[in-house]
Amino acid sequence: MSTQKKTIGFIGTGVMGGSMAAHLIQAGYQLNVFTRTKSRAKSLLQQGATWKDSVKELAKESDVIITIVGYPSDVEEVYLGEEGLLNHARPGSYLIDMTTSKPSLAKEIFEKAKIKDLFALDAPVSGGDLGARNGTLAIMVGGEEKVFEDMLPIFELMGENIQLQGPAGSGQHTKMSNQITIASNMIGVCEAVTYAQKAGLNPSKVLDSITTGAAGSWSLSNLAPRMIADNYDPGFYVKHFIKDMKIALESAKELGLSTPGLELSLSLYEKLAAEGNENSGTQALIKLFQKTK
CATH class of the missing domain: 3.40.50.720 (NAD(P)-binding Rossmann-like Domain)
Structure with a gap:
């Protein structure tokens, strides 16, 4: 038409x-x-x-x-x-x-x-x-x-x-693959930014080096700068990412798949939400890592 x-x-x-x-x-x-x-x-x-x-x-x-x-x-x-x-x-x-x-x-x-x-x-x-x-x-x-x-x-x-x-359903299955990828990647981004800060580096300058190499990802390029700036405004809500990860976990189990990275990310985001951050952007996950001694 x-x-x-x-x-x-x-x-x-x-x-x-x-x-x-x-x-x-x-x-x-x-x-x-x-x-x-x-x-x-x-x-x-x-x-x-x-x-x-x-x-x-x-x-x-x-x-x-x-x-x-x-x-x-x-x-x-x-x-x-x-x-x-x-x-x-x-x-x-x-x-x-x-x-x-x-x-x-x-x-x-x-x-x-x-x-x-x-x-x-x-x-x-x-x-x-x-x-x-x-x-x-x-x-x-x-x-x-x-x-x-x-x-x-x-x-x-x-x-x-x-x-x-x-x-029908293939679009949603593809999105689950997308969210599974992001789930573990967000942990890595948070750990990397926190490591750079703890090592006394300029984290923005670190991003200039690592975003164009093998570590590069959308989350690293677009969300890590927000983490560094303490900007937790939602581009995508924590509560909605938790919803997505639960759907992905349920679908993975139906397919007989083990997804330990997804399970770890979901547990961390649920902890983040329980601390009052469910309406923050997903980049707020770094708060959990910055508290680690």
Whole structure:
């Protein structure tokens, strides 16, 4: 289908969703928005988005519906609830869940959507607040190839590295691989920055050397500078990373895999959250290491 004149509905306008939705408005799409806290949509409404009072109302007035909410339970409510998308979206509508959620839930949504002549994709993202703001997200997609091709012009407004990974649920499985990688990497980044500080080095100068070598990673380049600056504002919330790691751990166990690095990272982040940091950015993990004697 041609997406140029289609109305897009957007549900969830948090740290990442707000920036992602803004790119769609700037590209000339008519955008309907709904989020549980209307004040979070203020910027989008000022840019020309139209507020809808419920998921049901948004569903009835949108051709393509994008969701990026908090937890799998939120995805279930938005899609499978009595007032949800599967009960109220118009036949022929496209449903794109960009939340990091359970692969099994993505498959369930796909199968139930197909029965109702709806086209569903799971398309979680990576790149944090910076990637969302700059339109450079990695977008990992699960679903049918024709549906993916139809939605590609929309994905290209929000991201750069856009890959169809396979059938329904494949996007979420890919995101789990992403989060498993980050989990252990964040421990290494925190240990490295703390080591540089304890050794009396200038940690920023250390980063100049190690970010371009074999140790290089997105987290080292983008989150280590925030650690050094004691900036714990959320590009990605600790509480949401904990959610992701629990999904990844559950999925890994279903596959019969051992993931000790993931388990260690989850335990550390749960300790960090218990100390009052659940609404901080994931870089706040360094607080645990800086306390170590």
